Amino acid sequence: MPDLICVFGGVYSNHLALAATVEAAWRRGARRFYCLGDLGGFGPNPDKVLPLLREHEVTVLQGNYDHSVGHGLADCGCGYTDPRDNHYAQLSYDYTLARTGDEFRAYQRALPEVIVEEWAGKRVRMAHGSPRRVNEFLWESAAPDAFLARLMDAERADVLLVTHTGIPWQRTLPDGRLVVNVGAIGRPANDGTTDVWYALITVGEETAQRVSAELCRLPYDHPRLAAEMRAEGLPPEFVATIETGFWTTCLEILPPKERMRGRY
Numbered sequence: 001m002p003d004l005i006c007v008f009g010g011v012y013s014n015h016l017a018l019a020a021t022v023e024a025a026w027r028r029g030a031r032r033f034y035c036l037g038d039l040g041g042f043g044p045n046p047d048k049v050l051p052l053l054r055e056h057e058v059t060v061l062q063g064n065y066d067h068s069v070g071h072g073l074a075d076c077g078c079g080y081t082d083p084r085d086n087h088y089a090q091l092s093y094d095y096t097l098a099r100t101g102d103e104f105r106a107y108q109r110a111l112p113e114v115i116v117e118e119w120a121g122k123r124v125r126m127a128h129g130s131p132r133r134v135n136e137f138l139w140e141s142a143a144p145d146a147f148l149a150r151l152m153d154a155e156r157a158d159v160l161l162v163t164h165t166g167i168p169w170q171r172t173l174p175d176g177r178l179v180v181n182v183g184a185i186g187r188p189a190n191d192g193t194t195d196v197w198y199a200l201i202t203v204g205e206e207t208a209q210r211v212s213a214e215l216c217r218l219p220y221d222h223p224r225l226a227a228e229m230r231a232e233g234l235p236p237e238f239v240a241t242i243e244t245g246f247w248t249t250c251l252e253i254l255p256p257k258e259r260m261r262g263r264y
Contacts, residue, residue, distance in 0.1 A: 001204075002202045002203060002204045003031075003032075003119075003120075003202070003203040003204055004025075004028060004029045004030040004031070004200055004201070004202055004203075005030060005032045005033075005034065005119070005200070005201040005202075005203060006021070006022070006025035006030040006032065006033045006034070006198060006199070006200060006201075007033075007034045007035075007036065007126075007161055007180075007182050007198065007199045007200075007201055008021055008033075008034075008035055008036070008163075008182055008183075008184075008185045008197075008198035008199065009035060009036035009037060009038060009063070009128070009162075009163025009164070009182050009183065009184055009185070010036075010037075010038045010063075010163050010164070010166055010183070010184025010185060010186045010187070011035065011038060011039045011040075011049055011184075011185055011186050012038060012039075012040065012041045012042035012043045012184065012185075012186025012187055013039070013040050013041060013042060013043030013044060013045060013046040013048070013049060013096065013186065014042075014043045014185060014186040014187070014196070014220075014225060015043075015045070015048035015049050015052060016220050016221050016222075016224060016225050017185040017186060017196050017218065017220045017225070018049060018052050018053075018185060019052055020218060020219075020220035020221075021185050021196075021198050021218055021220075022052070022056045022058075024198075024216070024218055025198065025200060025216075028200060028216075030200060032059075033056055033057070033058040033059065034058065034059045034060075034061070034115070034126065034161075035053070035058050035059070035060045035061065036061050036063065036126055036127070036128055036161065036162065036163040036164075036182060037060065037061045037062055037063020037064070037065070037066055037111070037128040037134075037163065037164075038063035038064065038065040038066065038128065038163070038164070038184075038186070039053075039060070039063070039065065039066055039069075039104075039108060040065050040066070040069055040096040040100060040108075041065045041076060041092045041093065041096050041186070042092050042186055042187055042238055043186055043187075043225065043228075043229065043234075043238075044225070044228040044229045044231070044232040044234060045099065045228060045232065046096050046099055046100045046104065047099070047100060047101050047104050049104075050103070050104045050107060059115070060111050061111065061112060061113070061114075061115050061126055061127070061128060062108065062111035062112060062113050062128070062134075063128040063129075063134065063163070063164070064076060064077040064078055064079070064128060064129070064134045064135045064164075065077075065078075065093075065096070066108035066109075066111055067108070067109075067113075067134065068093065068097075069093075069096060069097055069100050069104075069105060069108050070105050070106070070107075070108035070109030070110070070111070071109060072097070072105070075089070075090060075093055076089055076090075076092070076093040077134070077135055078135055078250075079129070079133075079135030079136065079137065079253075080250065080252070080253055081252075081253070082252035082253065084249075084252060085249070085250045085251070085252045085253055088235065088237065088238075088249035088250055089250060091235055092238070095232070095234065113134070114126075114127075116155075119159070119201070119203045119211055120203045120204050120210065120211055122158035122159050122211050123155075123156055123157050123158045123159070124157070124158070124159040124160075124161065124211070125152070125155045125157035125159070125160050125161070126161045126162075127160070127161070127162050128162065128163060128164050129162065129163075129164040130151060130162060130164075131151055131154065131155045131157070131160070132151065132154070134164075135164065136164070137164060137165050137253060138162050138164070138165060138179075138181060139165055139167070139254075139255050139258055140167070140169035140171070140181070140257075140258070141255050141256075141257035141258060142255045143179075145171070145173050145174060148160070148171070148173060148179050149173055149175070149177070152173075152177055152179070157177070158177050158178070158211070159177065159178045159179075159180075159201075159211050160177075160178070160179045160180070161180050161182060161199070161201075162179075162180070162181050162182070163181065163182050163183065163184060165181060165258075166183065166184040166186075166187065166189060166190070167181065167183060167189045167190060167258055168180075168181055168182060168183030168189060168197040168199070168215045169181045169215075170199075170213050170215060178211060178212070178213065180199055180201075180213045180215075182197070182198060182199040182215075183196070183197030183198065183199070183215065184196060184197065185197070185198055185218065187241055187242065187247075188241065188242070188245040188246075188247075189245075190245070190246060190247040190254075190258070190261055190262040191245060191261055191262075192244070192245045192246055192262075192263070193217075193245045194219070194222045194242065194243065194244070194245045195217045195218055195219050195220075195245070196217075196218050196220065197215055197216065197217060197218065198215075198216050198218060199213050199214065199215055199216065200213070200214045200216055201213050202214070222242050222243065223243075225242055226239050226242045226243050229242065235249075237249050244263070246262050246263040246264065247262055247264065248264060251264055
């Protein structure tokens with residue numbers, strides 16, 4: 001029987017989507033869960049995330065947000081360059097840092113920066129942004145095969161799993177190696193729906209050496225999250241993203257192809 005593994009990223013304090021992701025993947029048959037980082041940010045009440053991670057025994061990789069919150073740094077280290085992007089990123093980070101308790105900060109500080117495993121004889125490298133930099137954005141339209149192959153060569157990786165961009169995609173390289181951006185469960189993918197995304201990795205399908213991925217769309221109780229965000233006084237632009245499925249902030253980092261999918 002194939003082994004199903006749930007991999008997700010970008011929780012962004014969305015405890016409702018986290019609970020829904022685990023439940024949906026469990027119903028599909030997943031019994032192992034991995035998070036590629038960024039537990040806080042954007043959403044409300046970040047401390048609600050920690051009990052769920054522990055309850056479901058999620059293996060978590062340290063993202064840029066987790067590193068910054070865990071060490072009490074001045075900003076999220078998100079990798080933005082535009083002043084407007086950085087303005088909203090700072091609002092999100094300041095809120096999250098102020099409302100993350102000591103226990104959750106210590107948890108994030110202790111998270112591993114690298115996860116490497118072997119699944120069905122394949123070397124699987126997990127990263128938040130990319131193997132070479134935690135806040136590197138691997139956009140589908142800006143990551144040619146040759147570039148991805150070089151990243152994987154440096155890691156001796158057969159499978160590369162990343163997040164950080166918040167927009168899911170996957171690609172099988174000409175030599176058969178697999179790259180998957182698992183998306184984010186904390187906010188929509190700038191596609192005009194309120195759903196979020198995670199990945200189900202199938203190990204051992206058809207042959208013992210096969211690893212494949214399915215990108216899964218997930219509805220959850222987004223009106224409840226929006227209400228929590230309003231109650232916490234988060235920016236209305238953030239709430240609008242949750243309610244419409246379109247990004248309203250942190251847009252300047254998007255390549256043209258990815259930005260054209262959105263409204264703004």
